[in-house]
Structure formats: structure tokens, C-alpha cells
Amino acid sequence: MRTVRFLLQKEFRQIFRNKAIIAMICVMPVVQLAVLPWAADYEVKNVNLAVVDHDHSTFSRQLIQTVTASGYFRLTGYNDSYQDAMHLVERDQADLILEIPAGFERNLVRENQQKLFVAVNAINGTKANLGGAYLAAIIKNYNQTIRTELVSGVTGDPLHLIEITSSNWFNPLMNYKVYMVPGILAILITMVGGFLSALNIVKEKEVGTIEQINVTPIRKHHFILGKLIPFWVLGNIVFTLGLIVSWLIYGIVPEGNLAVLYLFIAIYLVSVLGFGLLVSTFCETQQQAMFIMFFFMMLFVLLGGLFTSIDSMPEWAKTVTRFNPVRYLIEVMRMVMLKGSEIKNIVAHLIIVTLFAIGLNALAIFNYKKTS
């Protein structure tokens, strides 16, 4: 144990002398959490809409007004022909075309039915999809208003309509920031922990100091512990900073118990650091380590359920996510921070990351060779 103490002393001295690491630990959580949640927002706004109005009636103007008043659309073209509107789409000035046929008002009043045409520029899938759906909803709503007015105007008997009201649990205002912040915080500590630990040992290989260590009677697990503990502490610092930042900027306070969160983070960090160490045992240069870590980080992030829901992934991709530690952290972060889950709700997650922690570190120790 005395050996570990000497190793820790050395490691902390080196860390505190390395201005880049200190800057990374302090600046990264603040900047990422301050900037990313605003960008990583699924709510689609500013959909560019081109309208082709062949009717020029009160109703058609009313419809256009209702659509633009919703706040989701920006009218970028009011054209006479579909071709003109299509040109706007081709020049990327419009995402949607709404075509109102001639005789819109007449048919609506007299024949009680009318068709509208909506064309969607599907290059930006999310924007087009959601934009199309918003537009459909707005038109349906408008239709009902007219129905009610026309019909009740004639018979004096209101229509029987089914109205759906919903409430959003755990995120009442459907604020994407509330949903994204815990996820981004999860990625953040994964990145900091993984990269720091992977690059650190490889740096010792590059500089040649590892030879001097390998020629001493130091035990392998002591050496690994000496590397794990400092970065574990740093990971916790980054996490704490992240929590403070998300409280200050977004007012997000964990619903659940902080102790539960820290318990999970403690074990999770060991598994991520173990992963970094394992990567470092395979690499000879920091460049190699960097590339390998990036490769895995991309997989971890995209298959972690941060940006896309795991439930909607194909079966094989779901299976892959089960081997992704980040997935469990993102789930637990959202459960504990937003839903207030207790320890009994995350037992399965705890067991899985514990297995990751043991497995990855065992592999790292096994694969770290003092003798080549």
C-alpha cells in the first residue's frame, strides 16, 4: 500500500503541473453543458414554408394565417404555381410546400370536403417529418374549427368531437434541455475518464518512463491502482462541476437521491477508466490511443440512447447497446435526475456496470505486461 501512496503522490503532482488537464477538467463541463443542450434540441422551429394559393379566398388566407401564427413556420414563398414553389425547394429556401387548390372555399362550404396538397423536402429528415406532422395537425385543427362553425351555424347543435389531452410526466413542459443535460453530463464524464486514463499510460510509454517503472519490483495491480485513483477523483470532480452547472444554467436539480447518483458514478468511473487502461495496453503511441478511443466513443455515444431512442433501434443494434456502458449511465442519469428513481430501481444497472468494472480492469491488468 505504501507503493500506491508514492504512485498517487507522483500522479497528482504531474496532473496539477499539467495546465492542459486542469483547463480541460474545468472548462469542458462548463462549455459543453452551456452550449450543447441548446443545439441538441429536437423541437423543430423555423420550418420554411412555401404556399401555392390557387384560391385567394378568405378561407385560404385564414388557413395560411393559422399556419404561420403557430410559430413553427416561416413563410418564405407565396407563389402562384407549384413550379415556382418547387424552385424554392431546389434552392433550399423552402422545406415544405402547401398547395391550396382553386375552389377551396367553395368546395369546403358547399360540398363539405376539400383536398390539400403538402410536399415535403425530405433531405433533412427530422425537420421534414416533424414539420409535415405539425402542418397536418394545424390543418386538422383548422378544419375542425370550420366544421364546428359551419355545422353549428346551420343546426345549432355542436358536433361531438373527441378531444385528447395529454400531460407529460417527469418533464411537464417537454423541455428538451431537461432531457439532454443528464445525457450530455454522462458523455462528458465518460470522455474525460476514458481519454485521460488511456492517454496517460501511453504517454509514459512514449516518453520511456514506463521502462524505468517496469524494471522496478512494483506490482502490476499497484501500478494500475496508482493510475486509476487519480482519474477517478478527477471524474468525480468533473461530475460535480457538471451538476452545479446544470443547476445554475438550467435549474435542473436531481429529483432522486444524490448519494444514489454518486454511488453509480463511482462504479461507472471505475469501468470507464478500466476501459481506457485496457486501450492503453494495446497502444504504443498517444496517436493510436486517441484514434481507438475516438472510434469507441463514437459508438458509445451514438448507441447510448443520448440522441436517438434505443427502443426504436433494430433488434441487433439493441443487442449491441447492451455492451455499451454509456447506455446504462445515460439511463440511470435520466432515471435518478428526472424521475427520482431510488436505488432499488437501478439495481440491475448497478450490477451490470460492476461487472463491466471488474471485467475491464481485470483485462487491463492481465494485458499490462512488465516483461515483453
Add this chain to the structure above:
Amino acid sequence: MQDVVIKTDKLTKRFGDFVATNAITLEVYKGEIFGFLGANGAGKTTAMRMLCGLSKPSSGNAVIAGYDVYRETEQIKKNIGYMSQKFSLYEDLTVLENIRFFGGIYGLTNQQIKTKSEELIARLGLEGEAKKLVGSLPLGWKQKLSFSVAVLHEPKIVFLDEPTGGVDPVTRRQFWDLIYAAAEQGVTIFVTTHYMDEAEYCNRISIMVDGKVEALDSPTQLKRNFKVSSMDEVFYQLARGAKRGD
């Protein structure tokens, strides 16, 4: 009969088809300064790394300080010091911190570390630099410091791989003074070098050519055997037949 501290028997290291070190058999005695010579690429570093327990031999045997090079590498490591070609103390730690760290992981007590640091710094005349980062020291001082750190835990043998490469003649002289001082304490010195004047300082030397030890004797005896007047010529006669090298 003198105590044998390094004994190798047909020690061989292969990397695929390439035989880096080919059946080396030699003995090194306690307190001796043993020069391990050879051209670039002759296999010196590979052989030395095997003796230090950093690299596993492909075949053959070796006993270092009484411990088997296959089974007891960790025991060997307690009893040897090693200074590699590449400077390998921590440049972002101070002189004192490096001494403290390496003393600590070799298991010295705090009291031992304290007295040894003071001695070492006084001997090297580094009083003014003790609290400076090692990275800021000139190369010559770094080399002297890393030798002193390598013998800090009083090992039986110290392995030096080209310790004076790129160092000026005055510093080289001072470096050899340190080596002599250590040898007088009974530490066996196993050193590789490209400087033939340094070879003359050794008690005995071996010369490796293409992975094999081609000559092994005292410098005086070698010169007599090859009927030449300097070690330069001995080395030249042996090494010019070499097929490897860079």
C-alpha cells in the same frame, strides 16, 4: 574464485526469423565493471533487456544475482538498477521528487529516502537544482542524476545502456567517477558504450557482432590477442565483418 553475479548460458532472443541475440554465454563477477560492446544493431540492448527481466528470452538460461531470468524476474528487479538509453526520469517532477518516488517504490523508508537524497544531491552538486523540474536540467546532469537514482536502492548489479551518449568529455569523466565509486561499494556494473576510451576503463569487456559474443577478455589481453595497440583497432577488426547495423 570470485562470486558470479550474472551467468548466462546460450541466451537467445528471436523476433520471428530474426535472431537478435544468438546464444550468449558469459559470466560477470561481483564488483566488476563489465563493458558490453558491439556495433549498432548487434543485439546489446536486447541482451541487456533480457538480463533486466524486461524481455523474455526465447531460449537459453540466465541467472542474475542468484535468480532465474524466467521464473524470478520480480526478484531480479529488486536487486538490480537500470538506466536505459532514453532518459527516463519524470521530466515534470523535480530532482527531489524523482528521488523520493523511485526510492519509495523500491521500498526505502522515509528516513532512508531523506538521507539518501541529501547525500546524492551533495555528491552531484545539485543543491541549487534540487527543487527544479528535471526537464530543465542539461543532459549531462540528467544522466548523472539517472545513474544515481538507478543505484539509490543499493542494487547488486546496475545495467547502463549507453549512459554517456551525447554527453561532453568532461561530464563523461565525471560520470565514470560515479561508476568507479559505485563499483568500490561492491556494485557490479554492466555497461554498454560506443566510446573505446570508456572500454579501457572496464575490467573486462565483451564484443558482440551480429548477435554473438565474438570476444571476451580484459582490454589489455584483447589488445595482445589481436596484436594491436588500441581498443579501437580490436573493435574495428571484429565489427567490420558485421552484416547488420544501421
